[in-house]
Structures are given as C-alpha cells and as structure tokens.
Amino acid sequence: MASFQPPDVLLLGPGPSPVSRRVLNAMARPTIGHLDPRFVGMMDELKELLRFAMQTRNALTVPISAPGSAGMEAAFVNLVEPGDTVVVCQNGVFGGRMRENVVRIGATPVMVNDAFGTPVDLEKVDAALKAHPGTKALAFVHAETSTGVESDAQALCRLARDHGALSIVDAVTSLGGIPLRTDAWGADAVYSGSQKCLSAPPGLSPLSFSEKAVVALKARKTPVQSWFLDLSLVMGYWQGSGARAYHHTAPINMLYALHEALLILQEEGLDAAFARHRENHLRLKAGLESIGLELLVAEKSRLPQLNAVKVPDGVDEAAIRKRLLSEFGIEIGAGLGELAGKIWRIGLMGAGSNPQSVDRVVEALAVCLARKAA
Amino acid sequence: MASFQPPDVLLLGPGPSPVSRRVLNAMARPTIGHLDPRFVGMMDELKELLRFAMQTRNALTVPISAPGSAGMEAAFVNLVEPGDTVVVCQNGVFGGRMRENVVRIGATPVMVNDAFGTPVDLEKVDAALKAHPGTKALAFVHAETSTGVESDAQALCRLARDHGALSIVDAVTSLGGIPLRTDAWGADAVYSGSQKCLSAPPGLSPLSFSEKAVVALKARKTPVQSWFLDLSLVMGYWQGSGARAYHHTAPINMLYALHEALLILQEEGLDAAFARHRENHLRLKAGLESIGLELLVAEKSRLPQLNAVKVPDGVDEAAIRKRLLSEFGIEIGAGLGELAGKIWRIGLMGAGSNPQSVDRVVEALAVCLARKAA
Known part of the structure; x- marks a missing residue:
C-alpha cells in the first residue's frame, strides 16, 4: 500500500x-502537548477568534473536538433533558437530524415543517410555541446546507425569547459567510463547522453558549447523557490556566488549522467576507442564467455560499457531477432528501468564494450541458 | 494576533x-471531498490498515471521527442499554471514566477495584461475574495510561466469554506498542487513539467490533443515545461504495495522517515495533536506575510505552517537569488521580521510542535532579 496522494480538486460542493x-x-506544524502552556495560550487566542467570528462575548465559546454533527449533539444533550419539549423547525435535512437528537434524549419534538427550499415560517413557529407553553428550546437551521435557504435567525431567536424558550441555532454553513450576530440576536446555543465558510479542514465544531444557556446547563436535574460532550467538563478543560482540568486530548493540529483560518477571516474582516460571498454569488447567478440554469430558492432567502441549482428536465444530474469531477476537477454537490436528483448544490464558501471558481464551474457546466452562454 | 508557531518539543509524556x-x-495534502470516490478508496485502505494493526478481520473496524474518549463512549453507548449490568475494572483513572459512561447510559456498573499501579485481578473479576449473572459486558483498560500498567487482556476476554458477557477493551495506549490480538483473544469491542503508539496527531479513535458485538448492536431494544456515535449509522458511512450513506463529514486531513502513520507501522512490522518499544523501555529503565530512580510498576506488568517513575522524596515534581520543558524542550507527564505528585509518566510511544529520546530524557533528569549516573 502506498501513501495517499489526493488529487487536486476545486471544492465547490x-x-x-x-x-x-x-x-x-x-496544521502541519509540530504537534505539541495539549497541556503545554504555549498550547494553552493558543487555545485562549482561539476562543477570542471564535468570539470575533461568532460576534459574541460569551465566555463559553469553544471548538468541540469533533465535526459539526457532534456540535449539534452537544447543543441538544447539554440543554435538553428527558421529558422536555423542543420546537424543531424542519425545512431541510438538518432539521430532521435535530429531531433525532431530541428523540434520543427522551424529550418531545414538536415539528414545524416547511417545504425544502423555503425558509422557516415565523407564524407557524409562533403558533407552535403558543400551543406548547413551557417549551424548553426552539431549534432551527440558520443556513440550510441541504437547500441553500437562509431563515430569519434574528426573528426566530426573538420568538424563542418571547416564549421563554432557549434558542438553538445551527450555524454550520452560515458562520463566516453571512452575518451571524450571536449576542445581538440573543441566540442561546450556536454551533458551526470548520469546513464551510471558515475553510479549515473538517473535524471541529465551534460552539457558543449564552449566559442563559450556561444557567440552564447548571440547573439540570439529570446528568448530560454524553460524557465526551458534557460542556460542564469541556468548560473546565478550556477555561483559563490554573484550574484547567484534563478532559480529553484536544486535536492539536486541527486546532492550529482553525486558528489560522480564523486569523485569515479576521484579516479580511467580517463585512468584507460577507460582501465577497455576496458578490461571487451574484456572479454565479448571472453565469448560470447565461446558460439557462435557475436557482431553486426565492431571491429573498438565497444563501450566497450555497446555491441550489435546478437540474434541467431530462438531464442525468449524477452523470454531470461525475464528469465535472473527473474531467474538470470540480466537485459540486447533489440534492439530499426530497431534493435528491432535482438540484445541484454549488458551494462558494470561504476560500472557494472567488470569481475564478465561479467562472470555472459555469464554463464546465456549459460544456457538460452543451450550452453556450446566451 | 499572529500565526501560532509551536515550539519544538520532544513529546515523552x-x-x-x-x-x-x-x-x-x-496531513497537509490538499483537502478533498469526503464523498469523492478517491477518498472512499482511501477509507477502504484505512480500514484494512486498522485491521492489520488491531489484528482482526472484523468488518466493523473504523476510526471514530473524534478523540479516544469518544471511542470509549462509542463502545459503551452502542453495546450497553439502560438497565444492563456492566462489570468495570478500575486500576487507574480510565476505569473511572468507563464507570461514568455506564452510569450515564442508565446501566449499573459493578466495580472491580485494584490499586493504581497494579494490574486487574482476574480472581476478583471472576467473582464479580459469578455474582452478577447476565452481566452484559466486562470492561477494562488494556494499558493504563495513568499508571503504566498492562493487564492480562487475553485472560480477561476469556473470562467475559465464559460468563456470556461482551468484552470492552480500552486499547488507547496499547495499540502499536504491545501485542493487541483482537481476534485471537476474542475481544468484542476495542477502541484506541491516534496519538499514542501510532504517532498520528490526536483527534481520531480507531474502533473495532466483533461479529458478536454487531449482533448485540442490531438486537438492541432501545436506540443508541448518541446520534453522532451510533455505529449502525457510522457503519453505513464507512461501508463499501454504492450504498454509502452520508452520516457526518469525515475529518479528511486527519484521516490522511492516520493512513500514513499506519503505513509506517506496516512497513516496520508489528513484531519489530513491539520489540523496539521493549528495547527502549529497558534502556530507559537502566538509565533511570543509573541516576537512582525507580519504576512504580512491578516488572511483570510494566508497559514499555508508558513508564511510571517514582518521584524521590522531597523533590518538587512539578518544578522538574517545568524545567524539563522550558530548558530541555522535553515534555513528560504528571501523575493523575491518586498518583498525582507521586510519579512522573515518561512515554516512549511510537516515533518517540528510540535510544536518542531515552538518552535525552535521562540526561536532562540527571541535571535537574543534580545526580550523576552511577
């Protein structure tokens, strides 16, 4: 067996x-010990950089040592107890995963369903919260990776607060690509992933808990069912020097990568990064329209970083994706769930959001579909 | 804020x-998509390399996308259901963590306690299994990282089998350093870590389930409480092409690192790696003795890769460790739990197990303790 030599692929999935x-x-700098004081100093910087990116002053702001799915699970298992009610908004695949998390805790999910490709309906959420007084949390996906839809996180966080519920915000695809104002919106639990608009490798899940969420965590009547994801222990590990308690071995080199990726975001500035994502999205939209392709999502709710493109009638979408990858070295994504076979997903995230990427994928699609720019 | 430049440290903790x-x-090769067919091919190789290292043909042999603590949790939450009884051997810190896992599942731990620094007592385990017929699993730590003790994994797996219990084996520190014969011993669930004798960065947990363990998983009456660690879903993600189901985004670059680390082990050969760990342990032992230092663990149970060294009376152990790190660029470990302050832990794991490392740490200790080799 030989060393693995990955091909050079433009990742636009x-x-x-x-x-x-x-x-x-x-990431390839020398591994050092996770209890080394210099590493602890880096962890402190990392927390500060995450607070910058997530626009929060929350003390409990850390990268969970596992991918975004574990970040989601951390949010739920720490805030929700058996018997609790959670209103879960589902307008894509990841709302369904939230439901799974609630059920496995032994809590009751109240689903608010909206069609894949549309945003969460605020009136339906309000009605669900009214119908279930005492709801522990309202959970929703800010930027649905499976459909390319942005929901109104600010309004949803306000609804949760108005009904005395905590807000759990899936920001996996939003962080770094569109505004995510954790404190200004009063979001209580926000989690994300390293591999979307931050452009670090996958494997880490930034997470932030508001003070109110920390109070809820401390007031639990039952232990958190996961030892690995128990934030009362994770907090002890990530807190300042001195009392720092060993919990698990941090993924040292992955944290170097996230640190560097966040520095790059800080150097660019959040507003500049958001503007760049928006401009390249508009360039992609124009390019796609020039070859007769349409976006799925209504303009108002379109995510600039994740573009759901309707597959034209009669086109074998999988064959096109395969050809893009093998002939053009470009990866784009397929539809998930009820959108499987109906859309392509073109991600313009982080380092992938630039005019060259846009032009390459539009040109390659034009060739594969045998279409000429209008 | 600037890029993080880690110092060059010899990691002997x-x-x-x-x-x-x-x-x-x-690890620093280009990130590709986790659904890219070339990546899937790498995953297949990785499973094969793990089977080689763990000495098994188990189909369910995968790296969990999180550190060893998550591997431990995966073993427990998949095999143990609420109400089950689990005999847990504790002769160090990590047995206590196993107990935590059992409790959080809502199962009953039956503890078999042995002094820190001694191996698990087989007779006590036999008695506990006899006293608790219908025990679901016997859990123990093969190589206790907190004390430097090897327990008799083969005999413990046999005891479990004789009593109709599954065996759960913590092989975090044993894999790659001492023989771990998963199939020959009939171990049912084995988990490890990437950052010990495999010398990959921390962040992954190799895990292998026997056919019997898979049958138990499939026969569960309750869902696995963790969605992220549910092996029935993880299996779907790691299985061969075609039916491969999306579960989470694999930590791509970390998997490149583990692949390469396992290749290095394969090139050296398991027996050669074990012999090397043993030889360097003996060299360390001789060196320590030459400056009047003693090992904690009785010869029969000493791990070559993790050496618990008694701190001489009147010596400030933390000050010595600090000086080793700051003046000599060498990291060694402190005692944990009841051994805190009483021992140092010198790891000679994977790439760290070589004569140069041994000589450097012995010489540095001699200077710090103001002792001359006898």
Missing part, C-alpha cells in the same frame, strides 16, 4: 470548502 | 507522542 496552503501549512 | 514530518506532510 456543500463542504468541505477549499483549504488554503496557508491553513494546511499551519 | 502520556500522549500525544512525536508526530513525524512524514505524517505531518501527509
């Missing part, structure tokens, strides 16, 4: 996004 | 162990 050489090189 | 430039470079 739903994640991972392209990881820059700068981030890869940071 | 309880893990992470030194990661070679070859492995770091493999």
Whole structure:
C-alpha cells in the first residue's frame, strides 16, 4: 500500500470548502502537548477568534473536538433533558437530524415543517410555541446546507425569547459567510463547522453558549447523557490556566488549522467576507442564467455560499457531477432528501468564494450541458 | 494576533507522542471531498490498515471521527442499554471514566477495584461475574495510561466469554506498542487513539467490533443515545461504495495522517515495533536506575510505552517537569488521580521510542535532579 496522494480538486460542493496552503501549512506544524502552556495560550487566542467570528462575548465559546454533527449533539444533550419539549423547525435535512437528537434524549419534538427550499415560517413557529407553553428550546437551521435557504435567525431567536424558550441555532454553513450576530440576536446555543465558510479542514465544531444557556446547563436535574460532550467538563478543560482540568486530548493540529483560518477571516474582516460571498454569488447567478440554469430558492432567502441549482428536465444530474469531477476537477454537490436528483448544490464558501471558481464551474457546466452562454 | 508557531518539543509524556514530518506532510495534502470516490478508496485502505494493526478481520473496524474518549463512549453507548449490568475494572483513572459512561447510559456498573499501579485481578473479576449473572459486558483498560500498567487482556476476554458477557477493551495506549490480538483473544469491542503508539496527531479513535458485538448492536431494544456515535449509522458511512450513506463529514486531513502513520507501522512490522518499544523501555529503565530512580510498576506488568517513575522524596515534581520543558524542550507527564505528585509518566510511544529520546530524557533528569549516573 502506498501513501495517499489526493488529487487536486476545486471544492465547490456543500463542504468541505477549499483549504488554503496557508491553513494546511499551519496544521502541519509540530504537534505539541495539549497541556503545554504555549498550547494553552493558543487555545485562549482561539476562543477570542471564535468570539470575533461568532460576534459574541460569551465566555463559553469553544471548538468541540469533533465535526459539526457532534456540535449539534452537544447543543441538544447539554440543554435538553428527558421529558422536555423542543420546537424543531424542519425545512431541510438538518432539521430532521435535530429531531433525532431530541428523540434520543427522551424529550418531545414538536415539528414545524416547511417545504425544502423555503425558509422557516415565523407564524407557524409562533403558533407552535403558543400551543406548547413551557417549551424548553426552539431549534432551527440558520443556513440550510441541504437547500441553500437562509431563515430569519434574528426573528426566530426573538420568538424563542418571547416564549421563554432557549434558542438553538445551527450555524454550520452560515458562520463566516453571512452575518451571524450571536449576542445581538440573543441566540442561546450556536454551533458551526470548520469546513464551510471558515475553510479549515473538517473535524471541529465551534460552539457558543449564552449566559442563559450556561444557567440552564447548571440547573439540570439529570446528568448530560454524553460524557465526551458534557460542556460542564469541556468548560473546565478550556477555561483559563490554573484550574484547567484534563478532559480529553484536544486535536492539536486541527486546532492550529482553525486558528489560522480564523486569523485569515479576521484579516479580511467580517463585512468584507460577507460582501465577497455576496458578490461571487451574484456572479454565479448571472453565469448560470447565461446558460439557462435557475436557482431553486426565492431571491429573498438565497444563501450566497450555497446555491441550489435546478437540474434541467431530462438531464442525468449524477452523470454531470461525475464528469465535472473527473474531467474538470470540480466537485459540486447533489440534492439530499426530497431534493435528491432535482438540484445541484454549488458551494462558494470561504476560500472557494472567488470569481475564478465561479467562472470555472459555469464554463464546465456549459460544456457538460452543451450550452453556450446566451 | 499572529500565526501560532509551536515550539519544538520532544513529546515523552502520556500522549500525544512525536508526530513525524512524514505524517505531518501527509496531513497537509490538499483537502478533498469526503464523498469523492478517491477518498472512499482511501477509507477502504484505512480500514484494512486498522485491521492489520488491531489484528482482526472484523468488518466493523473504523476510526471514530473524534478523540479516544469518544471511542470509549462509542463502545459503551452502542453495546450497553439502560438497565444492563456492566462489570468495570478500575486500576487507574480510565476505569473511572468507563464507570461514568455506564452510569450515564442508565446501566449499573459493578466495580472491580485494584490499586493504581497494579494490574486487574482476574480472581476478583471472576467473582464479580459469578455474582452478577447476565452481566452484559466486562470492561477494562488494556494499558493504563495513568499508571503504566498492562493487564492480562487475553485472560480477561476469556473470562467475559465464559460468563456470556461482551468484552470492552480500552486499547488507547496499547495499540502499536504491545501485542493487541483482537481476534485471537476474542475481544468484542476495542477502541484506541491516534496519538499514542501510532504517532498520528490526536483527534481520531480507531474502533473495532466483533461479529458478536454487531449482533448485540442490531438486537438492541432501545436506540443508541448518541446520534453522532451510533455505529449502525457510522457503519453505513464507512461501508463499501454504492450504498454509502452520508452520516457526518469525515475529518479528511486527519484521516490522511492516520493512513500514513499506519503505513509506517506496516512497513516496520508489528513484531519489530513491539520489540523496539521493549528495547527502549529497558534502556530507559537502566538509565533511570543509573541516576537512582525507580519504576512504580512491578516488572511483570510494566508497559514499555508508558513508564511510571517514582518521584524521590522531597523533590518538587512539578518544578522538574517545568524545567524539563522550558530548558530541555522535553515534555513528560504528571501523575493523575491518586498518583498525582507521586510519579512522573515518561512515554516512549511510537516515533518517540528510540535510544536518542531515552538518552535525552535521562540526561536532562540527571541535571535537574543534580545526580550523576552511577
């Protein structure tokens, strides 16, 4: 068996996004001990950088040592107890995964369903919260990776607060690509992933808990069912020097990568990054329209970083994706769930959001579909 | 804020162990998509390499996408259901963590306690299994990282089998350093970590389930409480092409690193790696004795890869460790739990197990303790 030599692929799917050489090189620096004071100093910087990116002052802001799915699970198992009621918004695949998490805790999910490709309906959420007084949490996906839809996180967090519920916000695909104002919106639990608009390799899940969420965590009547994801223990591990308690061995080199990726975001500035994602999305939209392709999502709710493109009638979508990958070295994503076979997903995330990427994928699609720009 | 530049440290603590430039470079290769067919091919190779290292033909042999603590949790939450009884052997810190896992599942732990620094007592285990007929699983730590003790995994697996219980084996520190004969011993659930004798960065947990364990998983009456660690879903993600189901986004670059680290082990050969760990342990033992230091563990149960060294009376152990790190660039570990302050832990794991490392740490200790080799 030989060393694995990955091909050079332009990653324009739903994640991972392209990881820059700068981030890869940071990750390849020498491994040091996770209790080394210099590493602890890096952890402190990392928390500060995450607070910047998530626009929060929350003390409990850490990267969970596992992918975004574990970040989701951490949010639920720490805040929800058996017997609790959670209103879960589902307008894509990831709302369904939230439901799974609630059920496995022994809590009751109240589903608010909206069609894949549309945002969460605020009135339906309000009605569900009214119909279930004492609801522990309202959970929703800010940027649905499976459909390319943005929901109104600010309004949803306000609804939760108005009904005395905690808000759990899936920001896996939003962080770094569109505004995510954790504190200004009063979001209580926010989790994300390293491999979307931050353009670090997959494997880490930034997570932030508001003070109110920490109070709820401390007031639990039952232990958190997961030892690995128990934030009262994770907090002890990530807190300042001195009392720092060993919990697990942090994924040292992955944290180097996330640190570097967040530095890059800080250097660019959040507003500049959001503007860049928006501009390249508009360039993609124009390019797609020039070859007769349409976006699935209504303009108002379109995510710039994740573009759901309708597959034209009679086109074998899988064959096109395969050809893009093998002939053009470009990865795009397929539809998931009820959108399987109906859409392609073109991600313009983080380092992947640039005019060259847009032009390459539009040109390649034009060739594969044998269409000429109008 | 600037890029993080880790210092060059010789990692001779309880893990992470030194990661070679070859492995770091493999990790820094371009990130590709986790559904890319070339990546799926790499995953197949990785499973094969893990089977080699764990000495098994188990179909369900995968790296869990999180550190060893998550591997432990995966073993427990998949095999143990609420109401089950689990005999847990504790002769160090990690047996206590196993107990935590059992309790959080809502199952009953029956503890078999042995002094820190001694191996698990087979007769006590036999008695506990006899006293609790219908015990679902026997759980023990093969190589106790907190004390440097090897327990008799073969005999313990046999005891479990004789009593109709599944065996859950913590092989975090044993894999790659001492023989771990998963199939020959009939171990049912074995988990490990990437950052010990495999010398990959921390963040992954190799795990293998026997056919009997898979049958138990499939026969569960209750869902696995963790969605992220549910092996019936993880299996779907790691199985061969075609039916491969999306579960979570694999930590792509970390998997490159593990692949490369396992290749290095395969090139050396298991027996050669075990012999090397043993030889360097003996060299360390001789060196320590030459400066008047003693090992904690009786010869019969000593782990070659994790050496618990008694702190001489009147010596400030933390000050010595600090000086080793700051002046000599060498990291060693402190005692944990009831051994805190009483021992140092010198790891000679994977790439760290070589004569140069041994000589450097002995010489540095001699200077710090102001002792001359006898």
